[in-house]
Amino acid sequence: MARCRCNGKILCLCLLPCVMMSHLLVYIMVSIFVAVSYSPPQLPVHFIAPGASSDTEAGAPHPLGSFWSLRLEDRALWNHLQHFQDREHNPILRANGTHTESTPETTRGEEETKDCSPDQRWVSHLHDFNVLPEQMKDFVLSMHCRQYTMLRDQPNLCSGEDGEMETPLLLMAIKSQVGHFENRQAIRETWGRSGWVKGIPGGRGGLVRTVFLLGRQDTSTGPHPDLRALLDLESSHYRDILQWDFRDTFYNLTLKDVLFWDWLSKRCPHVQFIFKGDDDIFVRTDALLDYLHKYHGHSLNHNRTLKDQQKKELFLVGDVITNAWPNRQPSAKYYIPESFYRGVYPVYAGGGGVVYSGALARHLRQVSQWVSLFPIDDVYLGMCLHRLGMSPTHHPGFLTFDLPEADRRKPCAYGTVILVHKRSPKEMLLLWRELQTPPANC
Ligand SMILES: *[C@@H]1O[C@H](CO)[C@@H](O)[C@H](O)[C@H]1NC(C)=O
Ligand SMILES: *[C@@H]1O[C@H](CO)[C@@H](O)[C@H](O)[C@H]1NC(C)=O
Numbered sequence: 001m002a003r004c005r006c007n008g009k010i011l012c013l014c015l016l017p018c019v020m021m022s023h024l025l026v027y028i029m030v031s032i033f034v035a036v037s038y039s040p041p042q043l044p045v046h047f048i049a050p051g052a053s054s055d056t057e058a059g060a061p062h063p064l065g066s067f068w069s070l071r072l073e074d075r076a077l078w079n080h081l082q083h084f085q086d087r088e089h090n091p092i093l094r095a096n097g098t099h100t101e102s103t104p105e106t107t108r109g110e111e112e113t114k115d116c117s118p119d120q121r122w123v124s125h126l127h128d129f130n131v132l133p134e135q136m137k138d139f140v141l142s143m144h145c146r147q148y149t150m151l152r153d154q155p156n157l158c159s160g161e162d163g164e165m166e167t168p169l170l171l172m173a174i175k176s177q178v179g180h181f182e183n184r185q186a187i188r189e190t191w192g193r194s195g196w197v198k199g200i201p202g203g204r205g206g207l208v209r210t211v212f213l214l215g216r217q218d219t220s221t222g223p224h225p226d227l228r229a230l231l232d233l234e235s236s237h238y239r240d241i242l243q244w245d246f247r248d249t250f251y252n253l254t255l256k257d258v259l260f261w262d263w264l265s266k267r268c269p270h271v272q273f274i275f276k277g278d279d280d281i282f283v284r285t286d287a288l289l290d291y292l293h294k295y296h297g298h299s300l301n302h303n304r305t306l307k308d309q310q311k312k313e314l315f316l317v318g319d320v321i322t323n324a325w326p327n328r329q330p331s332a333k334y335y336i337p338e339s340f341y342r343g344v345y346p347v348y349a350g351g352g353g354v355v356y357s358g359a360l361a362r363h364l365r366q367v368s369q370w371v372s373l374f375p376i377d378d379v380y381l382g383m384c385l386h387r388l389g390m391s392p393t394h395h396p397g398f399l400t401f402d403l404p405e406a407d408r409r410k411p412c413a414y415g416t417v418i419l420v421h422k423r424s425p426k427e428m429l430l431l432w433r434e435l436q437t438p439p440a441n442c
């Protein structure tokens, strides 16, 4: 002890490293403490657009930018109209909501039982209205109307009076036209056959029913042979035709979705899955059922909360297209002038066909009332999904642009395919026959 007291220099030399070490330790501890206690601002994983409806939140898996645009894009008619719609139904400004799922009939019916004759009210918003193609003009003149009389209904498609019809697992809603008898018949005989569909080997099947969505023959482009009597016959024989009283034109296809959702809510509210497609595609229905069972099937746990169930149930699958721009070629089928719509399209699932849940159909029906009609049906569906805070799911088996030319005749090439566009009625029958007996060596 005495030695140490005398020799302060040595003591200092001994202590110095210790002091430095302890400083270092304190520094390390402080920095660890800071690192541990700091947490970045927590973003909710599930973005919930509040107020939109009592349970829309289940359909909002993630934020997709702002729900409603604050900047008024006044130079384009659709953006202009939608701006006001979005503000009207802004869930924050109108926290109470203007609408709940329990009362869709009343809010809707009263507002929209209006005159559906051509309306000039938006014409002045389009500086180039007079030089637009006829179909665009027609669209602008009739876009205020989405209530059309039903000419043919199938009230018992999903549940007959004494329950003789069972609710199908999968309802296939196919957009067709009055004249496309051959396509419809080919579909009935092949992939759209109503009844129990066997699954793929080792998979589960399901009850499938097909309906065709029709408008009225478009007689504005010239005289047409009168096919009504034939359609009567077909409809009474197969009982799978839904028809509404609007001109069946390309820009009116969106009406088929909107009116179909209405129909569905009345006639087939409990169907689990819906396939929406065109009448010139081929679907491997058994593979589709297998996919649905695997990834979206009901688990038999009845204890699951309603909300959990909805999260699992709300989906739309197809060939997803992102960052698409409107076509600005006036001669193109998909032409959308700048005076009508500006900006990119939302993420959407391209034509041919998509599959979605019955639960989503109910949400789509509701939200579509707040989305102005748009002439391209796939894009419109994307717009509605966007407003539900959802995006479609891509599936590589949905081949909107077909297989490579060389593979089309090889049954083996269809192993992973769910849908191909496009196939004539004859090709449907041929392909169907070939795929009945899967070749052994693929
Ligand atoms: C919401 O509803 C409550 C009661 O119904 C009402 O008192 C309140 O003013 C409403 N708020 C808004 C923003 O409308
Ligand atoms: C859609 O159908 C309605 C009702 O038949 C018609 O007035 C309108 O011109 C059609 N729109 C287009 C773009 O063809």
Ligand SMILES: *[C@@H]1O[C@H](CO)[C@@H](O)[C@H](O)[C@H]1NC(C)=O
Binding pocket: 300, 301, 302, 303
């Ligand atoms: C549901 O919950 C009840 C009671 O909590 C339990 O007895 C039952 O086994 C559960 N059923 C399932 C399918 O998990």
